[in-house]
Amino acid sequence: MNVVESKANVMMGKPVIAGTRITVECILERIGAGETIEQIVAEHPRLTREADLAAVEFAARALRADVVYPVVGHAA
Numbered sequence: 423m424n425v426v427e428s429k430a431n432v433m434m435g436k437p438v439i440a441g442t443r444i445t446v447e448c449i450l451e452r453i454g455a456g457e458t459i460e461q462i463v464a465e466h467p468r469l470t471r472e473a474d475l476a477a478v479e480f481a482a483r484a485l486r487a488d489v490v491y492p493v494v495g496h497a498a
Contacts, residue, residue, distance in 0.1 A: 426439065439476075444468070
């Protein structure tokens with residue numbers, strides 16, 4: 423079973439943790455904001471540490487594509 427899935431009728435097709443409406447984007451934003459995986463899992467009982475790590479790995483694989491991503495502004 424895939425941990426990350428995308429279905430047109432769930433969150434407009436964004437990649438989510440299978441069986442939830444928790445997007446990979448949401449997990450990455452929270453990690454980027456300084457939350458730990460343990461904090462994210464504690465707030466979402468349907469998530470596991472493995473699911474959060476699968477979201478990070480999914481994003482890493484997605485960014486391996488030969489695409490240029492323009493950066494607007496600076497991250498704080």
